[in-house]
Amino acid sequence: MIQLRNICLHLPEFSLTDICLEVHSHNFFALIGPTGSGKSLLLEGIMGIMPFTSGSLIFEGSDITRVPVENRQLALVYQDFALFPHLDVTQNILYGTRYHHISKQEARHRFDYLIAALGLEKILRRYPYNLSGGEKQRVALARSLILNPKLLLLDEPLSALDPVFHDEARSLLKKVHKDLKMTIIMVSHNFEEVLYLANRGAIIRDGKIMQQGRIQTLFEKPDSRFTARFVGMKNIAAFEPHGDVLKIAGTDLDIVAETLPAPDHHHLGIRPENILFHPPDTPPVCKNHFTGKIKDIALYGVFTRVHMDVQGVLFEAVWPRNLVNEFCLEIGKTAAFKFHSASVHTF
Amino acid sequence: MKQMDRMGWLFLGLGLPLILLLTLPLINMTTQPSLSMLKETILDRDVAAAIARSILLSLAAAGLAFVMGTPLAYLLARKDLKGKKLLEGIIDLPIMIPHPVIGIAILSLAGRNHPIGRFLSEAGIQIMGTKTGIVCVLLFVGLPFYINTVKSGFDSVPVRLENASRTLGAGALATFARITFPLTWRHMILGIIMCTARSISEFGAIVIVAYHPMTAPVMIYERFTAFGLKYSQPIAVWLIFISFVLFVILRMLSRSIHTDR
Numbered sequence: 001m002i003q004l005r006n007i008c009l010h011l012p013e014f015s016l017t018d019i020c021l022e023v024h025s026h027n028f029f030a031l032i033g034p035t036g037s038g039k040s041l042l043l044e045g046i047m048g049i050m051p052f053t054s055g056s057l058i059f060e061g062s063d064i065t066r067v068p069v070e071n072r073q074l075a076l077v078y079q080d081f082a083l084f085p086h087l088d089v090t091q092n093i094l095y096g097t098r099y100h101h102i103s104k105q106e107a108r109h110r111f112d113y114l115i116a117a118l119g120l121e122k123i124l125r126r127y128p129y130n131l132s133g134g135e136k137q138r139v140a141l142a143r144s145l146i147l148n149p150k151l152l153l154l155d156e157p158l159s160a161l162d163p164v165f166h167d168e169a170r171s172l173l174k175k176v177h178k179d180l181k182m183t184i185i186m187v188s189h190n191f192e193e194v195l196y197l198a199n200r201g202a203i204i205r206d207g208k209i210m211q212q213g214r215i216q217t218l219f220e221k222p223d224s225r226f227t228a229r230f231v232g233m234k235n236i237a238a239f240e241p242h243g244d245v246l247k248i249a250g251t252d253l254d255i256v257a258e259t260l261p262a263p264d265h266h267h268l269g270i271r272p273e274n275i276l277f278h279p280p281d282t283p284p285v286c287k288n289h290f291t292g293k294i295k296d297i298a299l300y301g302v303f304t305r306v307h308m309d310v311q312g313v314l315f316e317a318v319w320p321r322n323l324v325n326e327f328c329l330e331i332g333k334t335a336a337f338k339f340h341s342a343s344v345h346t347f
Numbered sequence: 348m349k350q351m352d353r354m355g356w357l358f359l360g361l362g363l364p365l366i367l368l369l370t371l372p373l374i375n376m377t378t379q380p381s382l383s384m385l386k387e388t389i390l391d392r393d394v395a396a397a398i399a400r401s402i403l404l405s406l407a408a409a410g411l412a413f414v415m416g417t418p419l420a421y422l423l424a425r426k427d428l429k430g431k432k433l434l435e436g437i438i439d440l441p442i443m444i445p446h447p448v449i450g451i452a453i454l455s456l457a458g459r460n461h462p463i464g465r466f467l468s469e470a471g472i473q474i475m476g477t478k479t480g481i482v483c484v485l486l487f488v489g490l491p492f493y494i495n496t497v498k499s500g501f502d503s504v505p506v507r508l509e510n511a512s513r514t515l516g517a518g519a520l521a522t523f524a525r526i527t528f529p530l531t532w533r534h535m536i537l538g539i540i541m542c543t544a545r546s547i548s549e550f551g552a553i554v555i556v557a558y559h560p561m562t563a564p565v566m567i568y569e570r571f572t573a574f575g576l577k578y579s580q581p582i583a584v585w586l587i588f589i590s591f592v593l594f595v596i597l598r599m600l601s602r603s604i605h606t607d608r
Binding site for chain 2: 099
C-alpha cells in the first residue's frame with residue numbers, strides 16, 4: 001500500500017496542496033483531472049523526480065519521501081514513453097536490469113516472457129524512431145515490467161496513441177494489471193478510459209484532491225459541480241426543495257428524486273444517457289416526464305446529443321441516431337422525455 | 348531540391364560579394380606560391396615545427412576544454428544556478444575582447460608582481476614564453492566556442508530521458524554515461540573542432556604571452572615583417588591545408604560512428 005500524507009509541492013507558478021491519498025496493493029488507481037491540474041506533477045513527486053516540499057510518502061510501511069529516484073523500486077512509464085533513441089528495443093528493455101541486481105539468467109527469463117506476452121519478437125533490433133506508437137508503448141511497458149516494480153506509474157499512457165492503437169493498448173494495460181497482479185497508478189484526463197481500466201481513483205483540480213473513492217462512485221455520485229461536469233454529468237441545475245420534490249430554481253419544474261437531498265446539497269444533475277425518449281401518443285409512466293422544444297441536434301457517430309428547452313431549462317439527452325430518424329426529430333419540433341427518480345443525483 | 352525563383356536569384360546576387368570576399372583572397376594566396384617553394388617551405392624544420400606546435404597545442408587546449416568544459420556546459424544547460432546569466436556572459440567575453448588585451452591580462456596575472464604569478468612560479472609553472480602559456484591563451488580564446496556548442500547539445504537532450512533512466516535505477520553518473528553522453532558526443536566533437544579551429548588561428552594574445560616557442564601564425568607574421576609577403580604565404584598555405592585535412596578527418600570520424608549506429 002502507498003500512502004500520501006499531507007503532501008505539498010510548491011513551484012513558482014503552481015502548487016500541490018495537502019494531498020492525502022491511499023492506494024492499496026493490486027489496485028488500479030486513476031488520478032484524473034483536466035490539463036494543468038497537477039496530476040502528472042504528483043506522479044513525478046511519487047516517483048521522486050520532483051521532491052515534495054512537505055508531507056510524507058509511505059510505501060509498504062516505509063517512509064520513502066527522501067529516498068532518491070533510483071532507489072525507490074517504482075517504475076514510471078511516460079506519456080511519450082521516453083525510449084532511449086540511441087538504443088534498440090532489446091537494449092531499451094534490458095536497460096535497468098543491471099541496477100536491480102537481477103542475474104543475467106533471470107533477466108533473460110523475464111525478457112523472454114515479456115517479449116512473448118507483449119508481442120515484441122519481431123522488433124527487437126529496431127530503434128525507437130522506427131516504431132509505431134503502440135509498439136513504443138509496449139517497449140516502454142516491457143522496460144519497466146522487467147524490473148518487477150512494486151508499483152507502476154503510468155502518465156497518460158494512451159493519450160499519445162493513434163485511435164487505431166488506442167483500444168489495443170487499453171486492453172493490454174488491463175491484461176498486464178490482471179496477469180501480473182500489480183499496483184498501478186495511472187494519470188488520465190479521459191474518464192472513459194479510466195472507467196474501463198481503474199477500480200479506484202481521485203479527481204484533482206488546481207493541485208487539490210476534489211474527490212476520491214471507487215471509480216463507479218465518482219462516476220455516479222460526484223460531490224461537486226466540477227466533478228459532476230468532469231465525469232460527463234450534464235443537466236446540472238440549482239434547486240430548492242419543496243416537500244417531496246426539487247424545484248429547479250427560477251422555474252416551475254418539479255423534479256422527483258429517489259431520496260431527499262442532504263441539507264447542504266443545492267444542485268442536481270442527470271446523466272444525458274439517463275434521459276429517455278418517450279414516444280408520442282403514449283401515456284406518461286414516470287413522475288419525471290417533460291416535453292421540450294428541440295434546440296439542437298448534434299451527431300456523434302451512431303449517437304446524437306439532443307438539446308431540449310423546457311421552460312427555459314436546457315436538457316441534454318444522448319439518443320441513438322436511428323431513434324432520431326425514426327421519430328423525425330428536428331430542431332424546432334417538440335419531444336417528450338422522461339427519467340427515473342434514481343437517475344437524479346444531488347450534490 | 349527546390350528550383351530558384353526570382354527572390355532566390357536576388358538573394359544570391361546580394362550574397363555573392365560575400366562569397367567572393369571569403370574565397371578570392373584565399374584562392375589567390377593558395378595559388379601564388381610555386382610547388383617548389385611549397386616543398387622548400389615544408390622541409391624547413393622551423394616551419395614544420397611551428398605548424399605542428401600550433402596544431403598540437405590547439406588540440407591540447409581543446410582536450411582541456413573537453414575535460415573541464417563539458418561538466419560546466421552540463422551545469423549551465425541543466426541547473427538553475429544563481430548568477431547563471433552572468434557566468435554565461437563571462438564565458439562569452441573572450442569572443443568580444445581584443446586578443447592582445449587577453450594576452451596582457453594573462454601576463455599581468457602570471458607575472459611576479461601578482462600573488463598567483465608568484466605561486467605559479469614557486470610551483471615551477473612558467474607562463475611567459477612557454478607552451479603552457481600558449482595552451483593557457485588558446486584555452487581562453489577557444490573555451491566559449493566549446494562550451495556554447497556542447498551546451499546546445501545538452502539542451503537538445505530532453506530531461507525526461509535522463510529522468511526515465513533514473514526511474515529505471517541508474518544513478519546520476521550512470522545516466523550521464525549511458526544516456527546524456529551518447530546523445531551529445533557529436534556536439535562535443537563539433538565543440539573540439541570549433542575550439543581547435545579558433546585556437547590554431549590565434550595570434551594577438553599569443554604574440555604577447557609567448558613569441559617563442561613560435562606558433563605558425565606568429566611565424567607567418569615574423570616572415571612577413573622580416574622578408575615580405577612571398578616568404579610568409581607558403582607557410583599560410585600549409586597551415587590552411589593541414590588544418591583543413593584535420594577538420595575533414597574529425598568530421599568524417601564523427602559521421603562514420605553515427606552511421607555505424
